[in-house]
Amino acid sequence: MLRRGKGIELKSTGEIQAMRAAGLVVARALAAVTAKAVPGASTGELDEVAEQVIRDAGAVPSFKGYHGFPASICASVNEKVVHGIPSRDEVLSDGDLLSVDCGAILDGWHGDSAVTVAVGSIGERDAALSEATKKSMWAGIEQVRAGNRLSDISHAIEQSARASAAADGIDYGIIEEYGGHGIGTEMHMAPFLPNLGKPGKGPKLKVGMAIAVEPMLTLGTTDTEELEDEWTVVTLDGSRASHWEHTVAITEDGPWVLTQAED
Template sequence: MLRRGKGIELKSRGEIEAMRAAGLVVARALAAVSAQARPGVSTGELDEVAEQVIRDAGAVPSFKGYHGFPASICASVNEKVVHGIPARTEVLAEGDLLSVDCGAILDGWHGDSAVTLAIGEVSPKDRALSAATERSMWAGIEQVRAGNRLTDISHAVETAARSAAAADGLEYGIIAEYGGHGIGSQMHMEPFLPNLGKPGKGPKLRVGMAIAVEPMLTLGTAETEELDDGWTVVTADGSRAAHWEHTVAITEDGPWVLTAAEE
């Protein structure tokens, strides 16, 4: 049975396992997209690949029709941070940096994950940006444990991002307006998870909660703008961005990454 913990959905072990099944669908969809993402391929074609994988699994794309969103993935190229709308007219080129966000609903449960892909050979700065964003995600995931507070995750993401910037000799902008979220019987639920902040604040994490951890870093400003399409979020200075995300459940044994690939 679903219970609520201070407004946050708590799931039984069986319900978490059902979320894992949805998460595996998302993992397979992202793997298929990653295998096809190369110069000359359009983001619209990648959207079709993801939707086919999701529907073949008996699942439904979480994003398609969500508040009117027209596609099954968000495809955000270069300066696009999140919520990019895929299109047949948007053809990937050598050196592009592509973030793909994907969600699926299976038997009423949601999975949500994102990866950043190098299209052909990208610059060393772009590679470093994506790697720093992924490391920040994993640092946050490590804190998705019962007894911790919500912003322990936020602080871990921020600390990892700033450590990576120092090691890489770069300055990474940490997007504040967009972040992680609760997930389960709906795609976006309480709580909102900031990607930076002081530790020890917010609700206490409990077994049965599930949270999407999703840092977004840029090679410049942390300021963003929304395009006229009402969806696409871009960096205010045109700098490139990266986005990584996993859906994570809190279990008695620690974090369970529900959208990780089977292997």
């Protein structure tokens, strides 16, 4: 039975398993999009690929119609951080860095995940940016454990990003305005998860909670602006961005990454 822990939805084992089914649909959709994200493909075509995979699984795209969003994925190319609207007119070029965010609803349960895809051959700094973002996501996921505090996840993400910056010799920007969130019977639920902060703060994590962990890093500024379409978020200095995300459940055995592919 669903219940609340200080405003955060708690799920039973069976409900977490239902979320896993939704998460696998998202994983398959992202895998299909990644395979098609080549020079010459449009982000509109990628959106159609994702929607087909989701609907073939008997699921519904989480994003399409959400507060008026017109597509099944967010496709954010280069300086676009998040919420990019796919279009048949937006054609990918060799060297582009594409972040794809995707969600699906299956039997009332949500899955939400994002990947950054190299289109053709990308530069070393872009590759390092994506890897640093991915590493910070996994560092955060490691802290999605019962007994920890919410900001332990935030702190782990920040520390990983700063360690990568030192190792790579690149001053990565950590986006503060956007972050992770609770997820379950809705896509965006309490709590909001910042991507940086001091440890030991916020609500205590409990078995049955599910959280989307989603860091966003840039090759420059941490400042962003929303375009006139009222969705697309871009870096103010035009620097490239990367976005990685997984939906993670807290179990007795630790974090369970619900949107990870079966292999």
